[in-house]
Amino acid sequence: MRHTLSILVENRFGELSRIVGLFSARGFNIESLSVAESMEPDVSRVTLVTTGNEHAIEQIARQLDKQVRVLVVEQVTEVKHVERELMLIKLRADSGEQRHKALSLALLFGARAVDLSADGLIIEATGEWEQVNALGEMLKPLGVVEIVRSGRVAMSKVSRESSESGGQ
Amino acid sequence: MRHTLSILVENRFGELSRIVGLFSARGFNIESLSVAESMEPDVSRVTLVTTGNEHAIEQIARQLDKQVRVLVVEQVTEVKHVERELMLIKLRADSGEQRHKALSLALLFGARAVDLSADGLIIEATGEWEQVNALGEMLKPLGVVEIVRSGRVAMSKVSRESSESGGQ
Numbered sequence: 561m562r563h564t565l566s567i568l569v570e571n572r573f574g575e576l577s578r579i580v581g582l583f584s585a586r587g588f589n590i591e592s593l594s595v596a597e598s599m600e601p602d603v604s605r606v607t608l609v610t611t612g613n614e615h616a617i618e619q620i621a622r623q624l625d626k627q628v629r630v631l632v633v634e635q636v637t638e639v640k641h642v643e644r645e646l647m648l649i650k651l652r653a654d655s656g657e658q659r660h661k662a663l664s665l666a667l668l669f670g671a672r673a674v675d676l677s678a679d680g681l682i683i684e685a686t687g688e689w690e691q692v693n694a695l696g697e698m699l700k701p702l703g704v705v706e707i708v709r710s711g712r713v714a715m716s717k718v719s720r721e722s723s724e725s726g727g728q
Numbered sequence: 729m730r731h732t733l734s735i736l737v738e739n740r741f742g743e744l745s746r747i748v749g750l751f752s753a754r755g756f757n758i759e760s761l762s763v764a765e766s767m768e769p770d771v772s773r774v775t776l777v778t779t780g781n782e783h784a785i786e787q788i789a790r791q792l793d794k795q796v797r798v799l800v801v802e803q804v805t806e807v808k809h810v811e812r813e814l815m816l817i818k819l820r821a822d823s824g825e826q827r828h829k830a831l832s833l834a835l836l837f838g839a840r841a842v843d844l845s846a847d848g849l850i851i852e853a854t855g856e857w858e859q860v861n862a863l864g865e866m867l868k869p870l871g872v873v874e875i876v877r878s879g880r881v882a883m884s885k886v887s888r889e890s891s892e893s894g895g896q
Contacts, residue, residue: 566876574752576761577745584742593744593763596813596877605876642843642850645764646814648883675810680886682810686854708734708773709764710878715816718848 562591563617564643564714567606567624568598568632575629579606586620588612592645592711603631607713636714646710647692652680652703662702669695680705730759731785732804732811732882735774736766738797747774747792754788756780760813760879771799775881804882814878815860820848820871830870837863848873 569575576595583590591609598605610617617635625633636643653659659681663673671685683699685692689712696707737743744763751758759777766773778785785803793801804811821827827849831841839853851867853860857880864875 571757573755573757576758577748577752580748581745584745587741589739589741590744590763592765593761594878595758595761596879597760598877599872599875607876607878642816644814644816644842644852646812646854646878646881648810648812648881650883650886652886674812675885677885677887682883682886684812684854686814686852704767706883707767708775708881708883709766710762710775710814710881711764713814713816713876713878715818715850715874715876717843717845718818718820718850719845 561614562609562611562637564636564641564712565606565608565610565617565621565624566634566636566714567608567630569604569606570629570631571597571602571604572629576604576606578627579624579630582620582623583608583610586616588616588620592709594711594713607711609712634716636716640717640719641714642717643688643712643714644686645689645692645712647685647696648674648708649683649685649696649699649704650680650706651683651699652705654679658702662699665695665698671695729782730777730779730805732809732880733774733776733778733785733789733792734802734804734882735776735792735798736768736800737772737774738799739770739772740797743797744772744774746795747798750788750791751776751778754784756784756788760877762879762881775879777880802884804884808885808887809882810885811856811880811882812854813857813860813880815853815864816842816876817851817853817864817867817872818848818874819851819867820873822847826870830867833863833866839863
């Protein structure tokens, strides 16, 4: 089963290395990882997606929680949450018709062009993993040359009272 | 100076840990990091933002490039590129007026609500680091309770011929 962990950690040398190492030492593959500043100075937010059985994830979450520099560990998958990803897609669309097709598809997905030239364009899309995946696949026949994804970020929903109903 | 590296690496146990460890062992602080699937199966794309002098970054890029599982190391900051970030902002806006203000601000920044309830909302914004930062700051007086960022993703522009003019 896929799990998303959201971790607040003091931003010190080696701390990220320790967290990532904890997963690889136990044979967990990290599917996606995002690390960026949080609202607090010197505190980073780590969003990590991994697969494994619930018991093993529980264990690793507890172990993370024990580390001095780790402030909060949240298993986002266990509550109602929003999960989003950013994707940049570069297309070498060198005819006006191809560019038009690509832009029309992007529009359908609520995506937009962030770079446009006579040689092609870069489209920015956000959405759930499956959504951005689908757009990437649909654009491929138009000449996708590069895709860069942010990895997933997740946030528990505003009304958490109803979280017992599970999942999003 | 701030540097953005884009790295393609085989997705194997411990590989990410090794890359992150290489930076922390040399005393580099990682400002942001994104790891996600690339277009190739079993190959991950790592986008890493760090600060340091050009010479030290050159050295670490060369050292990365030598690793067997590392396929490509690109110093995106050295070419014309697009750099974007995804931000989720949770607001406990419990009056209609506050929600309306928050949504109007979001609209100004090309952002959108991805969760909305009587207690508040979650806004999704994308843009350059400074842009999403600015939106986060402007929303704070309306009751921001949580911010989650993806870290930066970057892509060289479609027309790279003009890259010698430097920067974005």
